[in-house]
Amino acid sequence: MHHMDAIDLLLSQGIEEIYPSKQKLEAFLRSGKKLRVYQGFDPTGPQLHIGHAVAIRKLRQFQDLGHHVIFLIGDATAVIGDPSGKTTARKLLTREEVIKNAEQYKEQAGKILRFDGENPVEILYNSTWLGSMNAVEFVSLAHYLTYQQVIERDMFQKRVKEGQELYMNEFLYPILQGYDSVAMDVDVEIGGTDQLFNMMMGRKLMRIMKQKEKFVITVPLLTDAKGNKIGKTEGNVIGLTDQPNDFYAKIMSLGDDAIAPCFHLLTDQLVSADNIRKDPLAWKKRLAFELTKQFNTENEAKEAQRQFELRVQEKNFLAADLPEYPLSHISGETIVEQLLSLGLIESKSEGKRLIAQRAVSINNASVSNHATPHAFKSGDIIVVGKKKAGKIVA
């Protein structure tokens, strides 16, 4: 048993599977050959979230070992619509939405990858080659694969079996993604396990068209012990570029089940489930700190942790760093109208409800009467519910 080096780490930690085999890829890596490694991202949403970080961290490891890393933005394929993991067909995005999303990806990925300096990551767009391909060329490409190879995909089988639609664009999608590998002439592709089928199509095309063995690395999807995806729950995306305070708080609001997988897949630390069970709170704070630091700076992580302790644990709003509301913005005849004028509530009805539920407090004293105004002064601390709080300033 030899000491783990960077290559061992690269090939073992946070990896689901390597095709055709870990041994073959390791032999390549140890030979000193520089590989072309890529991962594709279809800009179907505005944000890269911590779920994406698992694979991007792998890319970074390749980059650090001196390999050429390509961050591929699937602006063409995003318009087509990848059927991966979808039991029902996805609504198609417009060209504009896709471009808008793509623009933000570089900054977000920059939290992990290096786009400048020595051996920078290269950004490519697959519209470069897919956009100029004509129908005859495309159909010729389809000649390299058979209907049987594509239809065998589990998800397609499932749809057919259940009598659901399988649109032709979805059926043809794997061919396009597979062609990306050929166009960029890559040696390795990384992606989530849900991408395995598409990536294997690329492997097939590479063998036929370039007589080359493309390696495929799958990384696990970031899920908690129950198999729920982490970081992407509807309306609660943990984005890589979230403000440090928000980011830290969002990690803290994950269930305990998420702690171990997050440590394993998003940090270099290995923590046993036993250890976590002994003190989940401490470990979750540790995790939130490590991740906040990873995507920001150590100081910002420390500050985020301090803010969390003050606001959430100690409920010491006086010392916490709260959003400020100018005294001059307050107007209204009643406390409800005043809160509405500050934007701390959505409607008067909501405000009345919250007050009736004892969810509003000013300077630690809960508000009981919604019909009278409050004489606000600079320095007042308003807390609405458990997430909204603000400080009045002159």
Add this chain to the structure above:
RNA sequence: GCUGGGGUGGCGGAGUGGUCAAUCGCAACAGACUGUAAAUCUGUCGCCCGAAAGGGCUGCCCAGGUUCGAAUCCUGGUCCCAGCACCA
């Protein structure tokens, strides 16, 4: 193109003339309890007036209509779905 079915609140999905601001489930929110959570329990969950009781307004794809009264009936439009047909 034909035939049939359907568009209800963030989502799923009831309701087919009044008792419907609209059953129920999920999600969300608040309070209690906690270790931040989760779980659990309780409550809330269109807008506006009212301390409250209560009242008003808007609302069930869009536009008209019938009716004392419509999410519910009629006409037109529009979008979606299923089956069938067509496929040089």
